[in-house]
Amino acid sequence: MSQVAHEPLLVEVTATDGVRVRLADIRVLLFDMDGTLVDSQAAMDRHTRLWADRHGLDPEAVIRHSHGRRDIDVIRELAPGADPDAELAWFDEVSCTDSEGVRPAPGAGRLLAALPVGSWGVVTSATRAVSRARMGAAGLPVPEVLVCAEDVEEGKPSPQGYLGAAAKFGADPAHCLVVEDADAGLLAARAAGMRALAVDGAHRPVYGKRVAGLRAMSVVVGL
Numbered sequence: 001m002s003q004v005a006h007e008p009l010l011v012e013v014t015a016t017d018g019v020r021v022r023l024a025d026i027r028v029l030l031f032d033m034d035g036t037l038v039d040s041q042a043a044m045d046r047h048t049r050l051w052a053d054r055h056g057l058d059p060e061a062v063i064r065h066s067h068g069r070r071d072i073d074v075i076r077e078l079a080p081g082a083d084p085d086a087e088l089a090w091f092d093e094v095s096c097t098d099s100e101g102v103r104p105a106p107g108a109g110r111l112l113a114a115l116p117v118g119s120w121g122v123v124t125s126a127t128r129a130v131s132r133a134r135m136g137a138a139g140l141p142v143p144e145v146l147v148c149a150e151d152v153e154e155g156k157p158s159p160q161g162y163l164g165a166a167a168k169f170g171a172d173p174a175h176c177l178v179v180e181d182a183d184a185g186l187l188a189a190r191a192a193g194m195r196a197l198a199v200d201g202a203h204r205p206v207y208g209k210r211v212a213g214l215r216a217m218s219v220v221v222g223l
């Protein structure tokens with residue numbers, strides 16, 4: 001278990017409306033992976049279309065349905081007659097072997113490098129194997145606290161993943177800041193009692209403040 005040992009963080013962000021926002025007394029930053037730290041949309045869409053074609057489903061509808069959610073949950077809902085374990089193994093195999101187009105989100109490397117050791121983790125709907133493969137393909141470090149699809153009984157929008165990560169840090173959820181790109185993850189943050197920032201997309205977030213990407217974020221230690 002990682003324990004919070006650093007001074008409180010002050011997170012400053014520029015919202016999409018141009019307003020500068022200051023979030024004080026943050027102990028832990030919890031990032032989503034796909035669409036937040038890692039730009040993997042092209043690869044994910046490619047894999048989802050392949051899977052949809054395998055089952056005679058509308059690829060674009062499956063992509064919309066799966067945004068921010070665990071593959072196993074999508075499989076059970078959209079292909080109830082299939083073997084979920086076999087289908088998940090197929091997703092894992094193609095996701096780990098095909099990383100074409102996977103890259104760090106703009107500003108991700110700089111932001112993570114500026115954070116104190118032990119101050120951030122990842123809570124993702126991807127499996128552990130896929131998470132490690134995508135973080136590696138993007139050239140980003142894998143944190144000590146990495147909560148993945150198989151670590152929870154319920155995926156986002158359930159708060160299980162974020163609450164589990166906070167527990168690993170020994171941190172009060174009220175002092176955790178979630179950075180997400182999907183509504184499912186933002187709803188999970190709200191249910192966990194955590195503050196949240198929404199990156200990417202132009203629509204109004206279901207929770208939290210929408211910011212102009214990770215490049216719009218800066219962190220000061222000890223304030």
